[in-house]
Amino acid sequence: MGTSESAIVNGCKSLLAACLVLGSFEASAADVTRRPVAQTHRPSEDASARPLPLPLPSQALALPTLQGVMAAPVASSGRPAYVPGKAGDPAAGGLEAVRLPTTRAPVADVAAPQDYGTGLIPFNTSRVRTSASSSTAQVQFPFSAAGRLFFRVGASSAWCSGAMVGKGVVLTAAHCVSSFGTRTLYGSFEFVPAFDNGKAPFGRWKAERVYLLTSYFDGTDACAAAGVVCQNDVALLVLTPQRNKLPGTTTGWFGYGYDGFGYGTGLSQIDQLGYPATLDGGNLMQRNASMGAVRANLAGNQLIGSLMTGGSSGGPWVVNLGVAPTVNGTAFGAEAGRNIVVGVTSWGYVDTTVKVQGASPFTAANIKYMMDAACTDYPTRC
Secondary structure (H helix, E strand, C coil): CCHHHHHHHHHHHHCHHHHHHHCCCCCCHHHEEEEECCCCCCHHHHHHCEECCCCCCCCCCCCCCHHHHHHCCCCCCCCCEEECCEECCHHHCCCCCEECCCCCCCCCCCCCCCCCCCCCCCEEEEECCCCCCCCCHHHCCCHHHEEEEEEEECCEEEEEEEEEEECCEEEECHHHCECCCCCCECEEEEEEECCECCEECCCCEEEEEEEEEHHHHHCCCCEEECCCEECCCCEEEEECCECCECCHHHHEECEEEECCCCCCCCEEEEEEEECCCCCHHHCCCEEEEEEEEEEHHHCCEEEEECCCCCCCCCCEEEECCCCCCCCCCCCCCCCCCCCEEEEECCEECCCCCCCEEEECCCCHHHHHHHHHHHHHHCHHHC
């Protein structure tokens, strides 16, 4: 690395925004924290797991408005780009469905989505399940690539949400693997794709290595609200194969977009997936649809309207969710890449009537940089 590039990397420690604008420098290996994972979590502890609380800013943040986000689009930090995902092959087999000893919440065949909160960003939240007794949709791609992430915080068990972005790579929030600025990791990470009311249709998978940006790990990340509304609340986990198999071969995996992908008009249509504790006890996957917008005054974070709460942290924000139709006599629009994750659930407002959540921006300097590092270290997991 040359002298000028070193200056840029060192500048990231104190003014990360400058690095996000550049987004194309060769950063040093020290900018990504790689840590092995100690495994002490037992499946029998799942029943006592608690949702990791959604980070909330200590100071009041100005409420977003629909009119405000439409009137104040934020310029992209680089040229929008994405890396495609891949549908799984159920015929590949090799994955054993298991039943987990998780406490089940009563399931009624109803859905009561919130139209909007005081944040005035419309949304609709509902189960991925099509009925109380059928989990067919949840075990099919792309929903099969999302799941619940179990881990330990000290002596306690907790959960977040996450998504496959490779055959053996899981995307989640950095606050689901480490408390901001403490330079310590949580432990015993296990990912359950398509977790469904106590069942693991594609098995459960231990993580052996965690990747997150050092700026988040050591507390130097640029934040609009200290440790909560930050630029790099993003992390990756590399899963350990079982009998030479990886879950993504069967579940499929999402692609990921960065540097403004999906926000070509300044706004985006976002589908958020996750396991919030306040909806069906966190035992069923939830899908939330909302308009997304980027706010420069919130460290470039994306905002959506949402009914989700703690436990949804780390869940994917997806553009163009679903299986593409066959088109005749027309054509897809711009930025039509399917099932592309452009953020993960990061934080919410203290006032629960606001019904708005935020996500760190995906850039070449965070998601792509970490994926490149993980795939260099573990090429067969990507």
